Amino acid sequence: MKVDTSKCNYCGACVGSCPVNCIFLDETRIVIDENSCTKCGFCIRVCPMGAISAEWFE
Ligand code: SF4
């Protein structure tokens, strides 16, 4: 998964959307724990800035 830091406004919506709590907002960036991610795609859909992408998501 990729987070485009030039688009992200640190709203935190993706953090709250993740059912397995594997997205973390640190002081300067979004961190996604890829090992815990179930590829549900919720974070990608919820992001108002279109900042999250993944090659498996269409
Ligand atoms: S795709 Fe789903 S499980 Fe993976 S980081 Fe996004 S919300 Fe969490």
Ligand code: SF4
């Ligand atoms: S939902 Fe999008 S804009 Fe908001 S913190 Fe997550 S990646 Fe950044």
